[in-house]
Amino acid sequence: MTDQLTYPDVVSLAVPLFIALILAEFMWIAIKGRGGRYETRDAVTSLVMGAGNVAAGLVLGFVAWGFFMWLWRLTPLDLGTSVWVVLACFVLDDLRYYWVHRFGHRIRWVWASHVNHHSSQHYNLTTALRQTWTSTFTFMMVVRAPLILIGFHPAMVLFVGGLNLIYQFWIHTEAIGRMPRWVEAIMNTPSHHRVHHGRNARYLDANYAGVFIIWDKLFGTFVPELDEEKPDYGLVHNIATFNPIRVAFHEWVGIFKDILQPGLTWRDRLMYCVAPPGWSHDGSRDTSETIKAKHLIRHPEDSGTPGFQ
């Protein structure tokens, strides 16, 4: 069994590309006068969050790596390192990404980590870099366990995960409308991902895909971008801070404030951690389901249309 296998750190290598594409997108918007918006503090916050994500990986990455290597020593299976194996690993890891991402929107403990990626009211290439600092604490590394146990080397799993992240960079833009039909049918695109970042009732909890949009179509979470309803970016309750520390930790603070409320049952406290965002013991807050239901009361004509089926 191969213990020593290394792949390049593709995310770090892509940093110059990220900077170049951000500048290119900004120039495009400035020259054409369309295709997105930039705001200084918002963009800086996103970029600092991206840098913090890399730093968090350097500091806490050993936790996931240690877990993966423990699994690797446990499994008798080794699929090797051929190109086909790497390709299979990429596709299966994208399926893994879909589910982790879906959990990230449906389990508040995981949402606490992921929420910062949705906390900008802008949608441009800097938003792609507004990444979590706290993913280690979600324990979502367990979703990668099956990949390693069936014989994909941990280094390969992290390598394809990096490629997945790089792919998702370019789809965070309004500068690209729609891609050719076959691309829109198979791949995650700017149009599909704009829907995912929309706070419109129609677009909540949709399009979790990383690279292949087919997962959303397969698991019933696909919603197309409608020309008549532009995505409104940000959170249902937008945060009022550009402070990266507050951006990174605000939902964790929210969870702890909720579970420490007096007079709750232990079930209530658990539900504040694992129920979908917006759940509350007294029903005083809105989940995506109640937001959609309330929207349909105001707009019954939307019933049966995408996002309300």
Added chain:
Amino acid sequence: MPLEILLVLVVFGISGIALLLHLTGRSKRPELTLDSARAAWSRHFPDDTIEAIQVSIEGHAALVHSDAGLGLLWVFGADTVARHLTGCDVTKTDTGLRVDFHDFAAPPAIFPLTTDERATWQAQMEAA
């Protein structure tokens, strides 16, 4: 990539992009009008029925009366944020009012107001 090079890229990348955005006018704050404040509040709280809006003379905040109670809308970067005013603390400053929302995602903020506005807004906020 060596960590030192990555660090240099990140520091110069962020600083350069920040400078470029600032120098091309991307730090400007929009001014609220009655219509834009109304639209913004409805965007944040679509279930609320707005009863009255007072936009500050300075133009970066608005007090919103709705069927859900009193709320505050303010300019945040190029956009807006809003909060219902329940359980917040309001204190007078030399230039306006300081509102502490007791919300980690909305740190205390100072809203510039004229002397007259400050008195009327504070009275309404404390009664909320």
